[in-house]
Amino acid sequence: MILGNRLREQVPASPFQRTTLDDLFRRAVERRAETTALVDPPDRESFTDGTPKRLTYAEADRVVSAIAARLKSLGLKTDAIVALQLANTAECVLALLAILRAGMIAVPLPLLWRQIEAVQALNRIGARALITSRRIGPDDHGELAMHIAAETFTIRFLCAFGEAHIDGVVGLDDVFAGAPADEPPVERIGNPADHVAVVTFEIAPDGLVPVARSHAELIAGGLAVVLEGRIGRDARLLGALATSSFAGLATTLVPWLLAGGALTLHQPFDGATFAAQCEDGCDAAILPGSLLPRLLEAGLIGGNAGPRTVLAVWRAPERIAGSASWPAGESALVDVPTFGEIGLLAKRRAADGKPAGIMPGPIAAPRSEGSGLVLVDVARSAAGTIMLSGAMVPHDPFPPGVERSGAARLAVGEDGFVDTGYACRLERGRGTLTVDAPPPGIISIGGYRFVLKPLQDFIAGLADGSTLAALPDGLAGHRLAGVATDRNAVRRVLAEQGANPLVVSAFRERRGSRASAA
Secondary structure, eight states: OBOTTGGGSOOOSSGGGSOOHHHHHHHHHHHSTTSEEEEOOTTGGGTBSSOOOEEEHHHHHHHHHHHHHHHHHTTOOTTOEEEEEOOSSHHHHHHHHHHHHTTOEEEEOOTTOOHHHHHHHHHHHTOOEEEEESEETTEEHHHHHHHHHHHOTTOOEEEEESSSOOTTEEEOGGGGTSOOOOOOOOOOSSOGGGBEEEEEEEEETTEEEEEEEEHHHHHHHHHHHHHHHTOOTTOEEEEOSOSSSHHHIIIIIHHHHHHTSEEEEOOSOOHHHHHHHHHHOOSEEEEEGGGHHHHHHTTSSBTTBSOSEEEEEESSGGGSTTSOOOOSSSOEEEEEEEETTTEEOOEEOOTTOOOOOBOOEEEEESOOTTOSEEEEEEEEOTTSEEEEESTTSOOSOSSTTGGGTTOOOOOOOTTSOEEEEEEEEEETTTTEEEEEEOSTTEEEETTEEEEHHHHHHHHHTTSTTOEEEEEEETTTEEEEEEEOSSHHHHHHHHHHTTOOHHHHHTTOOOTTOSOEEO
């Protein structure tokens, strides 16, 4: 599926605009078949089924082809939309690559999403299948997937990894022991890299907005991170970000495919596990920016400790300016501010260890003035907000025809810029931009973002006197505090209706206080 008018455009000049993610993976398989490709978290059994896996490129390739063949055997066609909700394990990476190898569109869902959010999102885009695990943490995601499918009328198939299976759910564990399956590349009209690869969801004041990205757009985002992070060929990466967002894909999955090295996964967050994984071998670690103070204090990163390069992903870019200085030493820090699902930037800190402002204008690859592919272009709107354009930024609303439905959709200006809604100020004398605040009404708790007002209205209707507030939090960005005459009753109703666990736990009992916080 190619969106917009790109099918009629001329052949792009950059080779990265003609390469798919599966092309990158196949090249790595050919070059490094018997070397390590994927490594599971060593504490995997504490949060999901199965023992930790360590796969070579050849082994990973066989599993990817086996999953792709299984999806096709179910009758799913090219460009079918396949959602997945998995922990940060090898299965998550392999399933996503398999969906792409089968010529389908992957929709990674945040782990914190429950029935309400998932049903709303998947009905919007007409998902045909859902892949999950039986157990993720304390929750039975197999049962959750059944409830989601029951309310998502287009879903026809449920697939799951895990030890126990439910009737009607297609088990996938056998793909690791099955016979090799050769899945040739899917034939595509036009430029294969222009076809939609992944759909994620932006949180906007008027609701969920599906954001579709092509292979070329994803690779452009990853290339910006690789260049600023100076991630070399065969680099060993440690990823502690889920791949359920553009930020996770562009900082973890795509750099791994571009480098062709090893990717070690970390289910956030355990300090002892992280230290052990660094000892096992790590050239660059991808971490949430909010964790930097704690990891610096613990001596796990910074100076001469930990990986040589840390990529700090800031889902709340307004917090970078007030972050601590990076200590001098052999290790380097690259700040990666993300602007929802619209785009990201990457900036290596200088010798003084202080964060740098955002320089307006284009960032190209290769970095020669007046030439190269513009990965991202930064501008300030008349309203004082950050606007982005360039090769990594989505160009068209999704699904096709959404502009005729009146539903919330991606708004792209005639000049190709998308307004992120993040307020910024111009630093006089330096010419740089500093992000001041997120889009109004949007609350962020770690990687989970949502619009507060509709949720407050919904909770107010559950019981007299029930309210919900978002309070500032130094680590997570915000925390939720709920007040109700009967907190247990409100929690029970929220859980029954499939509300997010952060919202449910906001109403837990607290001694000596009428409010409880998540």
